[in-house]
Amino acid sequence: xxxxxxxxxxxxxxxxxxxxxxxxxxxxxxxxxxxxxxxxxxxxxxxxxxxxxxxxxxxxxxxxxxxxxxxxxxxxxxxxxxxxxxxxxxxxxxxxxxxxxxxxxxxxxxxxxxxxxxxxxxxxxxxxxxxxxxxxxxxxxxxx
Amino acid sequence: xxxxxxxxxxxxxxxxxxxxxxxxxxxxxxxxxxxxxxxxxxxxxxxxxxxxxxxxxxxxxxxxxxxxxxxxxxxxxxxxxxxxxxxxxxxxxxxxxxxxxxxxxxxxxxxxxxxxxxxxxxxxxxxxxxxxxxxxxxxxxxxxxxxxxxxxxxxxxxxxxxxxxxxxxxxxxxxxxxxxxxxxxxxxxxxxxxxxxxxxxxxxxxxxxxxxxxxxxxxxxxxxxxxxxxx
Numbered sequence: 001x002x003x004x005x006x007x008x009x010x011x012x013x014x015x016x017x018x019x020x021x022x023x024x025x026x027x028x029x030x031x032x033x034x035x036x037x038x039x040x041x042x043x044x045x046x047x048x049x050x051x052x053x054x055x056x057x058x059x060x061x062x063x064x065x066x067x068x069x070x071x072x073x074x075x076x077x078x079x080x081x082x083x084x085x086x087x088x089x090x091x092x093x094x095x096x097x098x099x100x101x102x103x104x105x106x107x108x109x110x111x112x113x114x115x116x117x118x119x120x121x122x123x124x125x126x127x128x129x130x131x132x133x134x135x136x137x138x139x140x141x142x143x144x
Numbered sequence: 145x146x147x148x149x150x151x152x153x154x155x156x157x158x159x160x161x162x163x164x165x166x167x168x169x170x171x172x173x174x175x176x177x178x179x180x181x182x183x184x185x186x187x188x189x190x191x192x193x194x195x196x197x198x199x200x201x202x203x204x205x206x207x208x209x210x211x212x213x214x215x216x217x218x219x220x221x222x223x224x225x226x227x228x229x230x231x232x233x234x235x236x237x238x239x240x241x242x243x244x245x246x247x248x249x250x251x252x253x254x255x256x257x258x259x260x261x262x263x264x265x266x267x268x269x270x271x272x273x274x275x276x277x278x279x280x281x282x283x284x285x286x287x288x289x290x291x292x293x294x295x296x297x298x299x300x301x302x303x304x305x306x307x308x309x310x311x312x313x314x315x316x317x318x319x320x321x322x323x324x325x326x327x328x329x330x331x332x333x334x335x336x337x338x339x340x341x342x343x344x345x346x347x348x349x350x351x352x353x354x355x356x357x358x359x360x361x362x363x364x365x366x367x368x369x370x371x372x373x374x375x
C-alpha cells in the first residue's frame with residue numbers, strides 16, 4: 001500500500017469520502033467519466049460482456065417509438081375536449097396519431113362529422129370506422 | 145444494421161460509408177435534419193457503435209435502483225436526447241486522435257445518462273431536463289490515477305460490511321457528489337425520496353450516512369493494519 005497505514009489517521013472526512021467515491025466508481029456503482037475510467041469500463045465490458053436486451057437492438061425502433069409518442073401527445077385530447085363534452089373515438093385517435101393531427105384539427109373533424117350525421121337519416125347514424133375518418137380527413141385536409 | 149437500404153453519397157458523389165465514419169461526422173450528419181434519411185442512418189450507425197457500452201455501464205450503476213426495464217428506458221432516452229438535442233450542437237475536433245474522440249463521446253453519453261438518472265431518482269420530469277451541451281461535452285482531460293491499493297481496500301470493505309440501507313444512502317449521496325466542487329448539497333427532493341424509501345426522516349438519513357462512513361473508516365483502519373497478504 002502506498003502511504004497507509006502511516007497517514008491513515010490523518011484522513012480528513014473529505015479525503016475519505018473521495019476514497020469511497022473512487023471505490024464506488026471502480027466497482028461500477030457510479031458512471032465512469034474520465035478517459036481512464038471510460039477505458040477501464042470498456043475493458044471490463046470486453047472481459048465480462050453484457051448481452052443487449054431485445055428492446056435496445058433496433059435503433060430505429062427506439063427513435064420511432066419516441067416520434068410516435070410525440071405525435072400521440074400532440075394529438076391526444078386535451079382537457080378542453082373533455083370540458084366541452086367531446087370525446088375522441090378510438091378510430092379517430094388512431095388517425096390523429098398516424099398523421100399527427102393537432103387538437104383544433106381533431107375538433108374540426110368531429111364537428112364536420114356531426115354536421116354530416118345531422119343531415120342524414122337516423123339509419124346511417126352508426127359509429128364511423130377508421131376508413132370513414134380517413135376519407136373525411138383526406139377530403140377536407142386542405143381546409144383544416 | 146440500418147436496414148433502410150438508403151444509399152447516401154458525399155458531395156463529390158462517392159458513396160458514404162457510415163460504418164467507417166468518425167463519431168464527429170456521424171453526429172454532424174445526425175444534426176442535419178433537412179436530410180432526415182441520412183440523419184436517421186447516421187443515428188443508426190452511431191447508436192450501434194455505442195449502445196453496448198452505455199447499456200453495460202448503466203446496468204452496473206443503476207441496475208439495482210432502476211431495475212432492468214428502467215435501465216433500458218434510461219439508455220434509450222439518452223440516445224434519443226443525443227439525437228434530438230445533442231447532435232446539432234456537438235463540437236468535434238478533427239485534430240484529436242480517434243482514442244480521444246472516442247472517450248469524449250463516451251463521456252458525453254455517460255454525462256447525459258447520469259443527468260437523466262438523477263432526474264429519474266429525484267422524481268423530476270425528464271422532458272424538462274435541460275441539455276447542458278458545453279458542460280457535458282467537457283470530459284476531464286486529466287486521467288485519474290490508476291486504481292490504488294487504498295481504493296481496492298475501500299471497495300472490499302464497502303462491499304462486505306455495509307447494510308443495504310447504508311450502501312443505498314452512501315450511493316445516492318455520492319451520486320450527486322463531484323469531487324472537483326465544494327459545498328455540494330443533496331437536493332431536497334432526493335433526500336426526501338431517500339427518507340421515504342427507508343421509512344425514516346431526512347435527519348436520520350444524514351445520520352445513517354455519517355455512521356456508514358464511520359463504519360467504513362473503522363473497518364478500513366483495521367484492514368490496513370494487517371499485512372497485505374492477510375487482507
